[in-house]
Amino acid sequence: MxxxxxxxxxxxxxxxxxxxxxxxxxxxxxxxxxxxxxFMPSFEELENPQSNLATEVISSDNILLGSFFQENRSRVEYSEISPNVINALISTEDIRFYDHSGIDARGLMRVLVRTVLLQEESSGGGSTITQQLAKLLFHTPAKSKLERVVQKLKEWVIAVKLERSYTKEEILTMYLNKAPFIYDAYGIKSASATFFGTFPDSLKVEEAAVLIGMLKNPSLYNPVRRPDLTRERRNVVMHQMMKAKHLSKQEYDSLRLLPLDLEFKRTDHIGGLAPYFREYLRMTLTAKMPERSDYASWQNQKFIEDSIEWNNNPLFGWVNKNLKGDGSRYDIYRDGLKIYTTIDSKLQSYAEQAVNNHLAYDIQPKFSNEKRGRARAPYTRDLTAEQYASIIRRAMQQTDRYRILKSGGMSEDSINIVFKKPVKMQVFSYRGEIDTVMSPLDSIHYYKTFLRASLFSMDPLTGHVKAYVGGPNYKHFKYDMATMGKRQVGSTIKPFVYTLAMQEGLTPCDLVPNVPQTFYLPTGQTWTPRNSSNKREGEMVSLKWGLAQSNNNITAWIMKQYNPQAVVNICRSLGIKSPMDAV
The missing domain is CATH 1.20.5 (Single alpha-helices involved in coiled-coils or other helix-helix interfaces)
Incomplete structure (x- = not known):
């Protein structure tokens, strides 16, 4: 017809x-x-996609001490990722991953029919892993539905180009390195450490399922805040793995009953081993060329010390002295540098524990008991009320709260009112942080009662720093007593004095008189150093004995043989940069 x-x-x-x-x-x-x-990425951008990688600080025994990051992401290779992760990802996100070239036609038809025409919300998405990678690499969140449609079309094109440029294994690796989680965890390596305290190659099936399940919506499937919902999502992922024949029915039935069993530890710049050392390292690496105008009038010595460091220490200002191949400067927060240090993680852990125990269980209780009930504690009774008020006032002016209020134009009277108003806060204690209500001014008084201590351990044969503790708790006491604190040198000057004697021809076995030595000061007065005991006083003793006993008479005798300037010179030649008067 x-x-x-x-x-x-x-x-x-x-x-x-x-x-x-x-x-x-x-x-x-x-x-x-x-x-x-x-925007469409060029061939070069496709071949070298940019990711923000954390800089890792690594101990001498290959333990990660901490990271500097904008996004806490560390790269891993395909061989360093557990097959459980790969199987979970493909089973859940893109079952035909190995069969398509970036776009899954069957997946698109399913979305068109079931999602668009039949309005089924649970029909799943049509984006392949490669398309999701394209979105992660080159697109920011869309501001409208129309913009998202255009982005979607671009992702199809980028996905095809990615498939032409990379192997399937490389695409999976890039995706897992780029994927965002929560709690400052970016990429599978950071997520493994944050939620399970392990590495990607050691993730169990149920752990891998948790992390892959989170990718759908990390905030919603938050295992810390929503464990029940996350557990359900984990079981959905494992069910998909069973459908893909990566798990048997018996394995699935057993694993789905397990709890999440998290080992949650959020990574930040404050926690972890050696926080004072890491901050010292960060400040040193990023230091700029010293300019006198950048220093306060009272910081002349600091300017001199920094200038010497800039000219003689390759590490000081490293990121501003060294350029990348393209001529740009390094960024320790984005460029994924690895910094290998001399710190020994075990010694560092013992050192931090030793400082904490010494303060918490010995010195601090004795000090607190001795000062309890005193009007101007923890300071001496000889301090006047005006002097004490001046100390507290200076401490208040050094706080961020004061600087922000002052820069906002608030008057001194108004600032005082703010500092006297109780607010909720967390304060330090050796039993753990305390949630309390306290005025900022009272918190200053409170923190003044804590003693500080530091520990600096060096290998005498190599000069390598093995442990570095700048204080009792970096979160609450950021002032670094190890390198920022200035104290009287005391008896630690004596080895330098004895070095001068050896350099001038004396030997450890030479005998000298153990008698008091008197110095005549420029003021016309005299000064005679004393010892804590009169052991062997009046006898002839060896220089070796004098140094071993830290005897002031023998040190003073050496000083008299030469002069104070000679001692200053020997200290300078050995690297001491602090101010020293030849007296």
Whole structure:
């Protein structure tokens, strides 16, 4: 039966519309691929996609001490990722990953029919892993539905280009290194450490399922805040793994009953081993070339010390002295540097524990008991009320709260009112942080009662620093007593004095008189150093004995043989930069 002219005309028009649609679609993708309709990554950008990588600080025994980061992301290779992670990801996100070239036609049809036409919310998405990677690498969150549609089309094009440039294993690795989680964890390595305290190659099936399940919505499937919901999502992932034959029915039935069993530890710049050392390292690496105008009037010595460091210490200002291949400066928060240090993680842990125990269980209780009930504690009774008030006032002016209020134009009277108003806060104690209500001014009084201590351990044969503790708790006491604190040198000057004696020809076995030595001061007064005991006083003793006993008479005798300037010179030659008067 011959078709009527009208039917032929309709069919002709339909074919024309279909052909025009195909042509328009091809044209659209050509325009997208050419970058006419907005940003499209170049070949070089596809070959070298940019990711913010954390800089890792590593101990001498290859333990991660901490990181400097904008996004806490550390790269891993495909061989360093557990097959459980790969199987969970492909089973859940892109079951035909190895069969397509960036776009899954069957997945798109499922979305078109079930999601668009039938309005089924649980039908799943159509984005392949490669498309998701394209979104992570090159797109920011869309501001409108129309912008998201355009982004989606671009992701199809980018996905195809990625498939041409990389192997499937490389795409999986890039995706898992780029994937964002929560709690400052970016990428599978950081997520493994944050939620399970392990490495990606050691993740169990149930742990891998938790992390892959979180990718759908990390905030919603938060294992710390929503463990029950996350456990359900984990079981969905394992069910998909069972459907893909990566798990047997018996394995699935057993694993789905397990608890989450988290080992949650959020990574930040404050926690972890050696926080004072890491901050010292950060400040040293990022130091700028010293300019006198950048220092306060009273910081002349600091300017001199920094200038010497800039000229003689390759590490001081490293990021500003060294350029990358493209001529740009290094960024310790983005460039994924690895800094290998001489710190021994075990010695560092013991040192931090030793400082804490010494303060918490010995010195601090005795000090607190001795000062209890005193009007101007923890300071001496000889301090006047005006002097004490001046100390507290200076401490208040050094706080961020004061500087912010002052820069905002608030008057001194108004600032005082703010500092006397109780607010909720967390304060330090050796039993753990305390949630309390306290005025900022009272908190200053409170923190003044805590003693500080530091520990600096060095290998005498190599000069390598093995442990570095700048205080009792970096979160609450950021002032670094190890390198920022200035104290009287005391008896630690004596080895330098004896070095001068050896350099001038004396030997450890030479005998000298153990008698008091008197010095005449420029003021016309005299000064005679004393010892804590009169052991062997009046006898001839060896220099070796004098140094071993830290005897002041023998040190003073050496000083008299030469002069104070000679001692200053020997100290300078050995690297001491602190101010020293030749007296």
């Amino acid at each position: 011959e078709k009527s002219p009208l039917v032929k005309k309709i069919v002709k028009y339909l074919y024309g519309i279909f052909a025009a649609g195909i042509v328009l679609l091809i044209l659209l993708f050509f325009l997208i691929s050419s970058g006419v309709l907005g």
